[in-house]
Amino acid sequence: IQMTQSPSSLSASVGDRVTIxxxxxxxxxxxxxxxxxxxxxxxxLLMYAAxxxxxxxxxxxxxxxxxxxxxxxxxSLQPEDSATYYCQQGNISPYTFGQGTKLEIK
Amino acid sequence: xxxLVQSGSELKKPGASVKVSCKASGYPFSTYGLxxxxxxxxxxxxxMGWINTNTGKPTYAQGFTGRFVFSLDTSVSTAYLQIRSLKxxxxxxxxxxxxxxxxxxxxxxxxxxxxxTVSS
Numbered sequence: 001i002q003m004t005q006s007p008s009s010l011s012a013s014v015g016d017r018v019t020i021x022x023x024x025x026x027x028x029x030x031x032x033x034x035x036x037x038x039x040x041x042x043x044x045l046l047m048y049a050a051x052x053x054x055x056x057x058x059x060x061x062x063x064x065x066x067x068x069x070x071x072x073x074x075x076s077l078q079p080e081d082s083a084t085y086y087c088q089q090g091n092i093s094p095y096t097f098g099q100g101t102k103l104e105i106k
Numbered sequence: 107x108x109x110l111v112q113s114g115s116e117l118k119k120p121g122a123s124v125k126v127s128c129k130a131s132g133y134p135f136s137t138y139g140l141x142x143x144x145x146x147x148x149x150x151x152x153x154m155g156w157i158n159t160n161t162g163k164p165t166y167a168q169g170f171t172g173r174f175v176f177s178l179d180t181s182v183s184t185a186y187l188q189i190r191s192l193k194x195x196x197x198x199x200x201x202x203x204x205x206x207x208x209x210x211x212x213x214x215x216x217x218x219x220x221x222x223t224v225s226s
Contacts, residue, residue: 033210049212093165094167099150
């Protein structure tokens, strides 16, 4: 299943509301997960089942969507949110990732 | 606490083999499957497959059959990724990652990554 994220990159200011979109090549209910990867580090799980926040992840992160269209929202951007964000489908093998969205802080 | 600790960086010549280890701790090893994910330089994440830590059965994604081998040593709670006949395009960071819930197939813990560089 092909996963397409948009935008590929974006720049936003501290305090901004940021939304990243992930579109699946076929419908997959809510089998969609989100990760944050900071430079030089392993990915970190943010969200699973489209909208369930992983323990320890700040509540400014939220997820929504079902079927083919999903979003990751950061309600109030913080400096430490500078990273690349990936969606990943958990519906069917092979468990594909989106190409990533690089988020920079202005 | 749960930890996945991988072996260190490797520099190999084309045609050689490499074996990357992933040692798990902080949970019952056989309870969760372990996956391997590749990240080429400057690129995104690519799922390579997984190994059932209860049965030892490996499953390989398309493109990772033949030269790639997943294995276990349950006595030391360690999974291994072996790559044979290395090519320059195998240069990447390889991660092991645990799947908590196979229904939604998300990776809740990751190793720190192992950089494999293939160069003559």
